[in-house]
Amino acid sequence: MSEAPRPHPRPFGQGPDPATLAGAAAAVLWVVFCILWFDVATPWRPAALVAVSPLAILAASLLAALAWLRGRWGTLAGPPLGAAAHALLLVLALAFFFRLPVVVGGAGAAVTPDGALSGIVALHVANGSERLVFVPQVPYSGSLKSHLTAPLALVLDPARAFALVSVVFYLAHVAGLFRLALLAAGPRAALLAGLYAAFSPAFVTRYSLSNDGNYVEVLALGTWALWLAVRWTREEDARARLAFAAGLLLGLGFWCHILAIIHLAALAALFVLAAVVPGGRRRDRVLVAGRSLLALAVGWAIGYAPGWLWNLANDGESFHYLVPGAARTDSRRCSIRSSPSSSQRERTPVPRSGSNRRPSLSVAARHSCNAGPARSTFLPPARESPVSIPASASRTARVPPPSSAKTPSERVGRARKTPAAGGAAREGSAICSHASS
Helix, strand or coil, X not given: CCCXXXXXXXXXXXXXXXXXXXXXXHHHHHHHXXXXXXXXXXXXXXXXXXXXXXXXXXXXXHHHXXXXXXXXXXXHCCCCCCCHHHHHHHHHHHHHHHXXXXXHHCHHHHCCHHHHHHHHHHHHHHHCCCCCCEECCEEEEECHHHHHHHXXXXXXXXXXXXXXXXXXXXXXXXXXXXXXXXXXXXXXXXXXXXXXXXXXXXXXXXXXXXXXXXXXXXHHHHXXXXXXXXXXXXXXXXXXXXXXXXXXXXXXXXXXXXXXXXXHHHHHHXXXXXXXXXXXXXXXXXXXHHHHHHHHHHHHHHHCHHHHHHHHHCCCHHHHCCCCXXXXXXXXXXXXXXXXXXCCEECCCCCCCCCCHHHHHHHHHHHHCCCHHHHHHHCCCCCCCCCCCCHHHHCCCCCCCHHHCCCHHHHHHXXXXXXXXXXXXXXXXXXXXXXXX
């Protein structure tokens, strides 16, 4: 694909080129789709658009985005790979086939209790019962991969579908890492970096097969944004376009997981440093940095459109996780808008200390009751029975310390004396038995 030719001047001056118009249309349609699709935006849906299919809007947005990409391909594609293309294909093939046996035969082993939540979100998207922006109780972990997995889950085992989508994201990371190393250090470094990523350490390989934490999406989108940033330092005529494209990727990445703020801060720091490092006229440097920062911010805001909708309805709670100590206070009093039938759901208070494994198992058990016959696919056998304590009971229940109730009979006796705790225990037992049946 090549750069689209610029249009001829118009009678009243030159207007925006077709690629710019296509990009603007794609951005507007993307926002409209988010409003029509996600449950949290139900109060803001215009009456005139209620009858319009969100998938039709999404298709129109993708077509407009393809038209914009075609017009900007000469800028965004970067230098040709040349002889390095064969090395890239080799690295991608090794990375894929190295993980394929786990996708086919052991995908269930890669599912964690926290990752089961993303799986349940995908099942709810597939059956149309819920369309969430974020994983329940985790307003910094988005549902992009859940939405991409939902169609596959209709034809594949859900655990295998999630593992396959995770591998696709990881292959995008490997390709981005190869291109980044090729641009920065040459073909030999690119091959070594690609082989290292293909046969990665055990903990990286595990996350490349798992939907736990959405970390692999941040790796993929963030690596390509860094590749665009390196090109930004070399291609002066295309800096605004490269910054905008990087912002789009990091907006999607920030929706997937809040850790994408690291890549966003790195690019913003690069643009600021370019304005203060000597070289050329100071006014020109400041102007270029300002335009790049604006393009980065606009692209990021468009990519993060689903997150903006959720945060507008929930007092910007996702951004509280960027402030030390603020999220800990808000986790006990925030609410989630889940569906038109239940506009708000009270969250279970999260303990200030201890592991998050047990609350995640509890939430997975509650949501699995609504997931239908496929609910047990994402729930690995737990060694301990999770107990779900409703928010109303947790404010009044007093759990005795371990030393004050040494035997099971004493603990049962204390639960019977405390009505709230007894009711919570009975509810937790019912949920556990239902989830395991």
